[in-house]
Amino acid sequence: MTDLLKVRDARDVETAVQWALGAGKALEIVGGGSKRALGRPSQTDLTLDLSGLAGVTLYEPDELVLSAKAGTKLTEIETLVAASDQELAFEPMDFGSLLGTAPGTATIGGVLSVNASGPRRIKAGAARDHFLGFSAVSGRGETFKSGGRVVKNVTGYDLCKLMAGAFGTLGAMTDVTIKVLPRAETEQTLLVPGLGAARAAEAMMQAMASSCEVSGAAHLPASIVARLPGMPGGQAFTALRLEGVAPSVAHRKTLLESLMRSYGQPETLDTEASRTLWRAVRDVVPFAVDGPAGARHVWRLSTAPSQGAALGAALAAEADAELIYDWAGGLIWAALAPSDDAGAGLVRRAVANAGGQATLIRAPAAIRAAIDVFTPDGPGIAALSQRIKDGFDPKGVLNPGRMWAGI
Amino acid sequence: MSVIMPPADQGVLARRERIVAALRAFVPGEGVIATEREMKPFESDGLTAYRQMPMVVVLPETTEQVSRVLAYCHAEGIKVVPRGAGTSLSGGALPLVDGVLLGMAKFSRIREIDFANRVAVVEPGVTNLAVTRAVEHEGFYYAPDPSSQIACTIGGNIAENSGGVHCLKYGMTTNNVLGCEIVLITGEVLRIGGKHLDSGGYDLLGIITGSEGLLGVVTEITVRLLKKPETARAVLVGFPSSEDAGACVSQVIGAGIIPGGMEMMDRPAIHAVEEFVHAGYPLDVEALLIVELDGPQAEVDHLIARVSEIAGGCHASTIRVSTSEEERLLFWAGRKAAFPAVGRISPDYYCMDGTIPRARLPQVLHRMKELSAKYGLGVANVFHAGDGNLHPLILYDANKPGELQRAEDFGSDILRLCVEVGGVLTGEHGVGVEKRDLMPAMFSEIDLKQQQRLKCAFDDQGLLNPGKVFPALHRCAELGRVHISGGQLPFPDIPRF
Numbered sequence: 023m024t025d026l027l028k029v030r031d032a033r034d035v036e037t038a039v040q041w042a043l044g045a046g047k048a049l050e051i052v053g054g055g056s057k058r059a060l061g062r063p064s065q066t067d068l069t070l071d072l073s074g075l076a077g078v079t080l081y082e083p084d085e086l087v088l089s090a091k092a093g094t095k096l097t098e099i100e101t102l103v104a105a106s107d108q109e110l111a112f113e114p115m116d117f118g119s120l121l122g123t124a125p126g127t128a129t130i131g132g133v134l135s136v137n138a139s140g141p142r143r144i145k146a147g148a149a150r151d152h153f154l155g156f157s158a159v160s161g162r163g164e165t166f167k168s169g170g171r172v173v174k175n176v177t178g179y180d181l182c183k184l185m186a187g188a189f190g191t192l193g194a195m196t197d198v199t200i201k202v203l204p205r206a207e208t209e210q211t212l213l214v215p216g217l218g219a220a221r222a223a224e225a226m227m228q229a230m231a232s233s234c235e236v237s238g239a240a241h242l243p244a245s246i247v248a249r250l251p252g253m254p255g256g257q258a259f260t261a262l263r264l265e266g267v268a269p270s271v272a273h274r275k276t277l278l279e280s281l282m283r284s285y286g287q288p289e290t291l292d293t294e295a296s297r298t299l300w301r302a303v304r305d306v307v308p309f310a311v312d313g314p315a316g317a318r319h320v321w322r323l324s325t326a327p328s329q330g331a332a333l334g335a336a337l338a339a340e341a342d343a344e345l346i347y348d349w350a351g352g353l354i355w356a357a358l359a360p361s362d363d364a365g366a367g368l369v370r371r372a373v374a375n376a377g378g379q380a381t382l383i384r385a386p387a388a389i390r391a392a393i394d395v396f397t398p399d400g401p402g403i404a405a406l407s408q409r410i411k412d413g414f415d416p417k418g419v420l421n422p423g424r425m426w427a428g429i
Numbered sequence: 430m431s432v433i434m435p436p437a438d439q440g441v442l443a444r445r446e447r448i449v450a451a452l453r454a455f456v457p458g459e460g461v462i463a464t465e466r467e468m469k470p471f472e473s474d475g476l477t478a479y480r481q482m483p484m485v486v487v488l489p490e491t492t493e494q495v496s497r498v499l500a501y502c503h504a505e506g507i508k509v510v511p512r513g514a515g516t517s518l519s520g521g522a523l524p525l526v527d528g529v530l531l532g533m534a535k536f537s538r539i540r541e542i543d544f545a546n547r548v549a550v551v552e553p554g555v556t557n558l559a560v561t562r563a564v565e566h567e568g569f570y571y572a573p574d575p576s577s578q579i580a581c582t583i584g585g586n587i588a589e590n591s592g593g594v595h596c597l598k599y600g601m602t603t604n605n606v607l608g609c610e611i612v613l614i615t616g617e618v619l620r621i622g623g624k625h626l627d628s629g630g631y632d633l634l635g636i637i638t639g640s641e642g643l644l645g646v647v648t649e650i651t652v653r654l655l656k657k658p659e660t661a662r663a664v665l666v667g668f669p670s671s672e673d674a675g676a677c678v679s680q681v682i683g684a685g686i687i688p689g690g691m692e693m694m695d696r697p698a699i700h701a702v703e704e705f706v707h708a709g710y711p712l713d714v715e716a717l718l719i720v721e722l723d724g725p726q727a728e729v730d731h732l733i734a735r736v737s738e739i740a741g742g743c744h745a746s747t748i749r750v751s752t753s754e755e756e757r758l759l760f761w762a763g764r765k766a767a768f769p770a771v772g773r774i775s776p777d778y779y780c781m782d783g784t785i786p787r788a789r790l791p792q793v794l795h796r797m798k799e800l801s802a803k804y805g806l807g808v809a810n811v812f813h814a815g816d817g818n819l820h821p822l823i824l825y826d827a828n829k830p831g832e833l834q835r836a837e838d839f840g841s842d843i844l845r846l847c848v849e850v851g852g853v854l855t856g857e858h859g860v861g862v863e864k865r866d867l868m869p870a871m872f873s874e875i876d877l878k879q880q881q882r883l884k885c886a887f888d889d890q891g892l893l894n895p896g897k898v899f900p901a902l903h904r905c906a907e908l909g910r911v912h913i914s915g916g917q918l919p920f921p922d923i924p925r926f
Contacts, residue, residue, distance in 0.1 A: 144626070147600065184631060204686070266728060326546045397628075
């Protein structure tokens with residue numbers, strides 16, 4: 023674990039993997055290192071540092087497309103596209119506050135590798151939905167590509183989807199192409215005060231089923247609100263974001279206010295305050311490692327929105343759990359008081375009842391090595407995943423064990 | 430028809446009677462079709478230039494039947510070609526002489542509609558439009574809308590990752606599905622995803638979508654439902670040149686506007702359509718654009734004004750904004766009838782499907798004119814302008830000796846041209862048999878072999894839909910071999926720390 027190989031170009035990556043293959047070594051694939059503590063701790067011999075593969079290689083705002091070397095900093099890309107009033111619509115989260123790594127170190131390759139998405143996922147899709155093409159080095163030491171630079175493309179298997187969320191276990195990506203989209207001219211957030219989680223879920227589902235085009239729907243219990251910047255304190259808030267051109271936002275706000283009237287008198291956050299709130303929700307700031315929940319073990323649960331409140335209640339009934347609901351109730355960030363298994367038994371049981379998936383996001387490495395970080399799949403899916411891994415990385419050179427033992 | 434399919438397995442053909450009898454034990458009654466007359470409707474899909482009778486047609490009704498049929502075929506080494514409604518334009522459902530054609534049409538139930546979670550759980554034989562019909566009373570719809578939506582099925586949409594005119598804003602099939610049940614060739618039944626977003630683990634649903642029936646047979650799909658936009662209006666804009674039309678499209682998107690639909694037609698297409706539909710299209714223009722804005726009334730009014738202004742600045746010679754729902758539908762009626770309209774002016778036409786970076790459109794249209802002269806065949810273009818997806822319709826007469834071959838060669842040149850300018854071979858119709866042999870224009874042998882290794886993870890004997898997508902078939906054992914270049918010393922020139 024002491025050796026660090028810092029590559030300078032894609033050719034170096036191929037050379038390094040070919041060498042590792044021949045020498046029987048396993049490589050940890052790292053970009054900016056912001057997500058090294060995500061997933062299972064890999065058993066690797068060396069670290070392959072891709073942060074030297076940096077730079078945007080193509081950006082055509084009118085074509086809504088951007089290509090970059092995989093180690094390009096996300097912040098660099100976001101700054102560049104913002105100058106053309108564009109953005110990465112999937113709103114990738116920064117794991118810095120949650121995992122205690124320096125903010126702004128994430129790379130585009132890492133973001134795609136974990137399929138990171140933010141609150142806008144419910145409207146705009148996940149990282150996977152904006153990932154158009156890539157070039158990567160497989161565990162066979164071969165450079166292969168898939169996709170392209172156009173949005174509409176069904177030529178061959180959609181390997182972008184497979185690489186998104188594969189945690190670098192199938193290939194070390196060297197170049198990526200993503201879709202960018204116009205950034206909303208303005209935004210506002212309605213805050214409905216004082217709801218419990220179940221009632222909030224109803225409100226969020228009603229908002230989502232309306233033509234208001236809500237682009238963020240989160241329920242923030244009172245204890246969470248207290249840890250969010252610029253929020254009126256003392257009570258829970260259910261936050262609903264509207265984005266778009268000004269006349270549209272104004273129109274939808276009126277509509278949404280009338281829809282929410284039966285739930286309470288909503289307050290409004292204007293553009294700047296709204297942006298601040300959603301950035302904090304995106305990055306799960308209330309569970310920051312240097313905050314009051316810093317010692318807690320954090321899970322990320324995905325379920326059907328209608329099941330969210332019950333799932334949260336099931337956790338809270340048996341454990342000391344702090345909860346944040348995003349994605350209209352379909353995403354729960356759960357911070358559990360520390361325990362030997364990070365509460366895995368309870369979490370898995372509750373998720374099995376509700377339907378969905380749970381991923382352990384923050385816990386000491388020893389716990390992440392001892393329990394399943396991802397929801398264990400049935401034997402059929404597990405075997406299929408293993409066969410896929412074997413097709414891309416038969417000798418286990420790339421991030422072995424990062425997702426599951428053996429994968 | 431010039432495509433070469435995998436050699437027929439004579440051993441399987443010799444056992445045909447026994448195989449048919451065995452299949453009848455899994456799928457009773459009329460679910461197994463073995464007479465030439467009854468199999469005839471299955472001999473081709475939407476790409477009618479290619480025809481082949483299958484060995485036998487099986488129409489299962491339950492997942493268990495699918496599982497038993499596939500497990501049997503796997504054990505017996507029998508090829509299987511899955512089929513939805515048979516509307517593929519790339520020959521994805523073209524039967525094999527020694528293969529079972531597995532028709533999924535009887536899986537036609539909508540199992541669940543869940544408005545609270547905005548999803549529907551449907552069987553693969555449900556038509557695309559039937560999903561929308563089942564939920565529109567509550568103001569919802571299913572977004573992907575391929576032109577064949579009256580007939581094409583959700584299962585086929587999964588196989589092809591189908592798009593439609595609205596996918597610029599609302600995405601293709603892959604962006605609108607959450608889960609599925611799939612049967613592998615071994616008969617194993619797997620459930621993937623569900624009503625929740627983004628399961629952890631490998632994105633199996635993402636690779637199954639668009640896999641053209643080569644990875645498994647889908648028996649249930651969970652799709653996302655969207656709320657219908659409050660309103661929609663369209664602008665019809667005529668331009669003196671395709672450059673002006675292209676510039677307008679770029680400027681609309683550059684202005685931060687993502688229209689619900691943005692369609693372009695060239696002069697031959699406009700004339701064919703107008704004569705057929707009488708939509709009131711201007712005939713003195715080189716390019717026609719339909720831009721549809723949808724959403725809240727206030728937003729649509731605001732954006733229509735901006736789009737009209739941009740169009741005016743791009744030398745538009747006519748700008749008409751729809752003032753009623755009837756007028757909006759009339760604008761679209763022409764575009765939607767483009768294929769049959771072209772069918773009226775030519776005995777046959779061949780529909781292509783490349784995608785290009787939008788800015789290269791004038792260059793591509795220019796080269797296409799040259800190719801049209803070279804091959805002596807006319808071409809009309811309809812274009813999903815927002816996302817660069819081009820549908821050239823090559824006009825030919827199959828009864829004239831050599832014209833089909835010339836049309837195919839012309840089409841191949843167009844697709845190579847798409848790749849050459851930075852685009853791809855197919856935007857939404859799939860590779861199938863049609864573009865199979867062009868794959869090396871876009872992918873290296875390493876790329877194609879890596880894709881086939883994924884296939885091996887699902888189907889290690891290559892029994893599911895062989896002969897589609899990949900120009901050369903490799904045995905999985907051969908693909909699995911690892912070539913180790915030798916225990917070289919670690920690359921002295923890579924910096925180490």
